[in-house]
Every structure is written in C-alpha cells, then in structure tokens.
Amino acid sequence: MADKVLMKGNEAIAEAAIIAGCRHYFGYPITPQTEIAAYMAKRMPKIGGCFLQAESEIAAINMVYGVASAGLRVMTSSSSPGISLKGEGLSYLAGSDLPSLVVNVQRGGPGLGGIQPSQSDYFQATRAGGHGDFRMIVLAPASVQEMAELTVKGFELADKYRMTSMLLADGTMGQMMEPVELASLKVNAAPEKPWATNGTKMQRAHNITNSLSLVPEELEQLNFARYERYAEIEANETMYEEYLMDDADICIAAFGIAARVSRNAVDEARRQGIKVGMIRPITLWPFPTAPFKAAADHVKSFISVELSMGQMIEDVKLASECRVPVTLCNRAGGMIPTPEQVLDAIVKANNGGER
C-alpha cells in the first residue's frame, strides 16, 4: 500500500489540485480556508505554476475566468462571504461554459457571521450560485482523503461538462488532520479544448468566450443545450454512500462533517437495536434522488442532519416525495450537532415521534 501522510483537509485540496495539473490559483484570504492559499503560495513558484493573491474575491474569480478561457485547469478557494462575492463570476463562468474548480470551506452566516464550521451555503451552492439558469457540480467530502479525491474529480468533471465544480466543505473538514494517500490518485489529463481563447496562431478562425446573447430565441437554445448536459450529469455522475440501509426503518440524510457525526450515532443506535441507516450524498448537485426514493418504500421516516437551519431537508423531501415524515436535526451558526443529539433524534423517530 502506498504511503500515507498526515495532512490538513485544506492542504490535501491544494496538493490534490497540483496533482490534477492545476498550475493557476487565485484567492483572497479568509478564514477558515487560508491554508489553501498559503500552500499554493509556497508550492506554485517551485513547479512553474502561478499563485497570485487577488485584490478581492471578485478579481480572483475573474482571473479564474481568464485562465479557464485560455483552456487551462484553474481554481480559487474561499469561505462563505467570499463566495457571495464570487457569485457574479460563477454566473459568467456558467454563461460562457468555462470549466473551473471553486472551493467553499463554509463558515456560519449570514453576513460576516462567524468563523466556525457550517453547511449553510447549501442553497447557494445547489440552487443560486449567481443569477440566471445554471448549475454547478457540488461535491461534498467527508474525510481528508475525500477532499483530495473529489478535488481531482472536480477538475475532471468540470472539463468534461465545461462548467464549474464546487467543492463544498466546512471549517472542520478544512482544519481536520487525517492520514491521506495521494500517490494512488488517478488523474485523467484534461481533454482537448478547441474552443479556448489562447491565440489563433493564424491557423483558425478566432474563438470568442462570451455569455452575451441578445436574441431571446438563441439564448433560450443555449439554456436548453446547457440543461441537456445537466441531465446527462444527473444520469451519470450522481454519487452517494449508503450505510446500513438494507433493513433500515429510519434513514439519516447527512453530508460532510454531519455524516461523520451521524455515523457514530447510527452505530450506537444499532447497538441499542434500532434499525437505522444513512444515505450520504457525495454530490449535492446532482442530488442522489434515486436512493432516497427507494428508501421511502421501506423506512418510517427520514432525519436530515445539518449544520444549518435546514436546507438539504428540502431535497430529501423532494426525493422521497414526502411519502414519510422528514424531520430536521440541526445546529447552526458554527455549532456542530453531537452524536448524542443525533441519537436522541433517532430514538425519537423510532418511537414514532415520541421520546
């Protein structure tokens, strides 16, 4: 087995990006993800890459837009308030069909909020990254190893579908140290990008990177085409993990750090004889609708465990078609649910809603 090294989640993202062939990073400091920038600042100059501290998140995402236009793998990272500023750029990236990787190591909000971990940018990531009809592929790691793997995957999917992949982590995941194995990461080289605006070399007609389309009939067609691609992604790229779901009466829905906490609670509940399992979405968009729909055939209820006021719960309800009750077990503002809190929720659900 290949060597494992102890790394912080944020550092694993940075190193995995380099392994994936990313040689351009732009960012603006914000807690709790600044380790990514610090890591890139050290590494990029040594490998002929470019780390540049931008004057703002707005500038950073537009620098990303520039490198992506030129056809290279490129990334930026930030935390919640900074991601809001990137919203304009995310929309333009979508409108111009440009691939990029954007990392959001979430913290509590709204506003300046706090610096402790949160999952309250779920809506923003899965529904409203910016104005207009568009989607981002949203990847939710639950270990440092997965931070690395999904970073690579994020670049690959972005290139394949010409869109933004967002790695949606949280402060705990970013700061957490765990052993990771990087040597075994498999990377598919970036595909040819004949659309890139990197100079005609006087050998082809000029390429144009653009999101402007003033004729509504044409703009509609562009939207239709984009949503056809999105449908392909929904069909082929959905990722999730099931845990003890075969005989489950109760199903936990949780991603990222909430899934790790919940797993402990599931194990304890099983020891107490309660038939509980968990579905952990790894892609938040596309949301793994099928397993939730299937689970609704045999579970009594779902519990959505979240570090927010309840955002993913809407997707759980949609996926399960509200056929059984869906309850929320949550903390917010930078607080993390404890395994005991989740266990309580499981016990309550097992008693048909009574303790």
Added chain:
Amino acid sequence: MVVFEKPHALTDAPFHYCPGCTHGIVHRLVAEVIDELGIEGRTIGIAPVGCSVMAYNYFNCDMIEAAHGRAPAVATGVKRADPENHIVFTYQGDGDLASIGMAETVHSAARNENITVIFINNAIYGMTGGQMAPTSLPGQITQTSPYGRDVNHCGYPVKVCEMLSELDGPEYLERVTVNSVKNIKNAKKAILKAFKNQVEGKGFSLVEVLSTCPTNWGMTPADALKWVDEKMIPYYPLGVYKDRSAAKEVEA
C-alpha cells in the same frame, strides 16, 4: 489612388456604433497596431460591458467578453496562463474602468501586470443611454444629472491617468484623443507604444482616449469633436503621465 484597406486584425462585421462615434476609430487604430506588430495570432482581446461590448465580433484575434469592470482581472488570468506568448489587451469604457472596475484597474496597474489597456473616456455611460459617468464633467447634463453634475452632491470626476501615475507599478500612461487627423496620429503612436511595451515585457500600459458620444451628449458629430477640444481637454490634459523606461533612459 490609395485604396482604403481594412486592417487584417479587423473582421468584416460592420460596426454597430452611432454615426460620429469615435469607438470605431479607436478599434481601427488598435487593429492597425496589431497588424504592424504581427501579433494577431497570439493576441487575446477582452471586451468590456459598454457600447463596445461586441468588440469581440470586430477583432480577428481571439476575444473574450468580461463582466462589467472585470476585464483587467480576466486579462491577468489570460496573461498568466502563458506570459511568454499571450499578448492581452482590454478595451474599456469609463463606467467599466473607472467606476465598477476601479479596484481591478488600480490593482492591475499596481502589479504592473504586463497587459495593454485601451480606455475610452467619453464622459458618459453610452450603452445604457447617457447616465453620469465617473468622468462626466462638473456641470455636465446627463440622464442622471439632469440639472448638471453637482460636485457638492456627487463629487468630482476621476482623472485616471493622473491617479494611476501616483503608483510605482505602471509602466506607461498616456492620454490622447481622436478628434482631428493630428490627434489620431498621436493616438496611434501611443497605442503602438502600449502594445510594444507588452511585447518587450515592460508592463502595464494604459492609453486613455478622450472620445465622443454624440448620441448621448445630444450633439452633432462635428459639435461633439469641438466639445472634446473646448471642454474635455482643459479638464483632462493630453500627454504622457508616466513612462518608466523613458525616465530610466533620462537618468542613465
């Protein structure tokens, strides 16, 4: 007879600009310079949001349309993607460059980003129908300053070349205009220098072009050209505001 030849760097698409608008002249000058330097195949232009948003249809080199004001950040990315080969220019209006995109302008200049910026100062927001720009003159009547720009209420115009000249970063800053044959020749020289600087790796070069917007100024094209002489140049004096290489030569 000299036949009026179109520069190779311009496409065949007819300009959509209003009669008497100087955007077209500046496009032509940029294209001539690209031809003369033989850099079309490695040039990437960044169009702004403004009347020249569709500049991407007019230049034969690769083109990118940027969000309003963000062209210098996009240019930074394109340049850094291949600093040895890419020649990158932005083409921006005053609202784009000096209002919403001011941070991107100042910081790309401060970094001495090796790009060329063509800045069209027409003292108005042309595309959106004639609102006050950061460069509208004191007293100037626009749709959003219908009683004339009141400096006590909304402050003073931004003098971009003067302001940027205080930074250590930029290589070259010059203000020109295109309201006469003589001035067009000067403008061409400045634009050529701004691109040559980039080819030679010298750094951030910005040419501010005092331009006309007869449509939103409510003037005939001829009166608009006169207005540049009578009102704009006194407030925005033409000339070189920074030329680091020339300064170094003088010192040496």
